[in-house]
Amino acid sequence: MNKKIKFRVNGKKVEVDVPTNRLLIDCLRYDLGLTGTKEGCSVGVCGACTVLMDGDMVSSCLALAVFADGHDITTVEGLAKNGELNPVQKSFIQYGGFQCGICTPGQVVAATALLEDNPRPNEEEIKDWMMGNLCRCTGYYKIIESIQKAHQFAK
Amino acid sequence: MISFEYRTPKNLKEVHASLKEFGTDAKLIAGGTALIIMMKQRLVQPSCLVSLRSVRGLNGIEIKDGGLRIGGLATHRAVESSPLVRRRIPLLAETYHHVGTVRVRNMATVGGGLAHADPNQDPPPTLIALGATVKATSANGSRVIPLDTFFTDYYETVLNPDEIITELFVPKLPGNSGAAYLKFLPRTADDYATVSAAAVLTLDKNKKTIADARIALGSVGTTPIRATAAEAVLRGQPLKAEAFVEAGEKAKEAVDPVSDFRGSAGYKKEMAAVFVRRALERALANIRQQSKAKAAPKTTKRAAKARKRRKR
Numbered sequence: 375m376n377k378k379i380k381f382r383v384n385g386k387k388v389e390v391d392v393p394t395n396r397l398l399i400d401c402l403r404y405d406l407g408l409t410g411t412k413e414g415c416s417v418g419v420c421g422a423c424t425v426l427m428d429g430d431m432v433s434s435c436l437a438l439a440v441f442a443d444g445h446d447i448t449t450v451e452g453l454a455k456n457g458e459l460n461p462v463q464k465s466f467i468q469y470g471g472f473q474c475g476i477c478t479p480g481q482v483v484a485a486t487a488l489l490e491d492n493p494r495p496n497e498e499e500i501k502d503w504m505m506g507n508l509c510r511c512t513g514y515y516k517i518i519e520s521i522q523k524a525h526q527f528a529k
Numbered sequence: 530m531i532s533f534e535y536r537t538p539k540n541l542k543e544v545h546a547s548l549k550e551f552g553t554d555a556k557l558i559a560g561g562t563a564l565i566i567m568m569k570q571r572l573v574q575p576s577c578l579v580s581l582r583s584v585r586g587l588n589g590i591e592i593k594d595g596g597l598r599i600g601g602l603a604t605h606r607a608v609e610s611s612p613l614v615r616r617r618i619p620l621l622a623e624t625y626h627h628v629g630t631v632r633v634r635n636m637a638t639v640g641g642g643l644a645h646a647d648p649n650q651d652p653p654p655t656l657i658a659l660g661a662t663v664k665a666t667s668a669n670g671s672r673v674i675p676l677d678t679f680f681t682d683y684y685e686t687v688l689n690p691d692e693i694i695t696e697l698f699v700p701k702l703p704g705n706s707g708a709a710y711l712k713f714l715p716r717t718a719d720d721y722a723t724v725s726a727a728a729v730l731t732l733d734k735n736k737k738t739i740a741d742a743r744i745a746l747g748s749v750g751t752t753p754i755r756a757t758a759a760e761a762v763l764r765g766q767p768l769k770a771e772a773f774v775e776a777g778e779k780a781k782e783a784v785d786p787v788s789d790f791r792g793s794a795g796y797k798k799e800m801a802a803v804f805v806r807r808a809l810e811r812a813l814a815n816i817r818q819q820s821k822a823k824a825a826p827k828t829t830k831r832a833a834k835a836r837k838r839r840k841r
Contacts, residue, residue: 375532394535394578397565417566418633419719430606430635436565437636440535441582484631505718506630 384452421507471520601640707815
């Protein structure tokens with residue numbers, strides 16, 4: 375069974391005819407070509423598939439595409455504005471927040487949501503918020519440092 | 530995941546109509562964090578999903594009879610971050626904060642979590658200890674169900690297929706009471722508990738005798754359990770450390786955990802006794818903290834401001 379859904383992705387209106395059992399991550403990657411969002415564990419634990427729905431982070435592997443109908447979705451592709459990376463992305467580059475890169479889209483989307491909620495989080499607050507974003511390289515110290523220093527890149 | 534029809538009713542009346550049409554072939558979905566996984570694994574294969582996501586007016590959090598009334602569609606995140614919950618029943622906010630990760634808590638709803646009825650969840654022990662009830666609504670009306678009689682088996686509750694949890698009610702704590710929830714978490718921060726225990730302790734006026742106690746545990750059987758025998762050994766007893774140890778031992782007799790990667794059944798039993806004792810100790814510490822705060826002179830505005838500055 376299919377359903378026509380309309381929503382915004384990174385500010386752009388889209389309309390897709392999706393099977394009702396289509397997951398949001400598959401809709402983003404295969405129907406819309408936004409392959410920045412990665413699939414890791416497929417059960418909502420690893421955080422690689424993190425996207426924002428109306429500003430709140432969710433696991434796109436646990437959400438149906440039909441959940442997005444009428445909502446605003448932000449993926450990693452939507453963080454840069456007019457070709458300029460956002461402060462979290464710049465900080466991840468400057469301070470080595472990513473190693474192999476597979477978890478990075480989820481990490482920067484989650485960190486962006488954190489800074490929206492709490493612009494100057496301390497280490498404990500960062501760990502508490504980011505504990506659902508796993509890094510298989512275990513490079514957590516650099517990720518924490520990048521998030522702590524992201525404010526340097528804010529205008 | 531198999532294919533299914535997806536309904537988006539706008540109000541309860543439409544929800545009831547869809548449930549009537551599809552009967553037990555329909556499943557309600559709200560946050561979907563638990564159900565989608567079960568559907569991916571083909572443990573559940575509904576022919577229709579009735580989404581509650583467009584139903585309005587069921588996610589409020591407000592004061593009722595001194596306690597808190599929480600809409601069935603309120604998210605875990607809404608509960609943990611609600612100033613009202615944090616002020617009135619801080620343990621509730623603390624307990625919901627323990628669930629999974631922020632991503633899960635943004636989606637998972639209070640009613641959905643309870644209806645899912647996984648015995649490893651965090652909220653049930655706390656809610657049972659606090660004496661919470663849920664309101665289940667069908668086309669034929671509503672009924673109120675105490676949470677200590679709500680869970681019947683793994684992923685099974687007393688809910689009928691046509692009933693929806695529209696409300697959770699958590700009464701306010703009696704005077705001279707303290708509450709605590711402890712989650713034994715030896716593996717990762719977002720894991721289910723190896724054993725969890727919640728306790729509400731009420732002292733009499735002179736604070737030397739235990740007037741009442743409510744104790745509940747999670748991850749120790751097919752459902753969250755209320756340890757009534759452990760409560761009974763405390764009631765009316767003088768306040769002594771030995772009483773808490775004895776209650777822990779009684780709780781141990783009530784649990785029936787399984788061996789898994791979180792620990793052997795024997796180990797979990799021992800930990801059940803330990804965590805019930807510690808939860809009672811924590812609840813008592815909370816009572817003492819409250820009376821200290823009451824006895825202490827009020828801080829001046831200037832002192833409070835200075836403290837705030839230091840914190841930053």
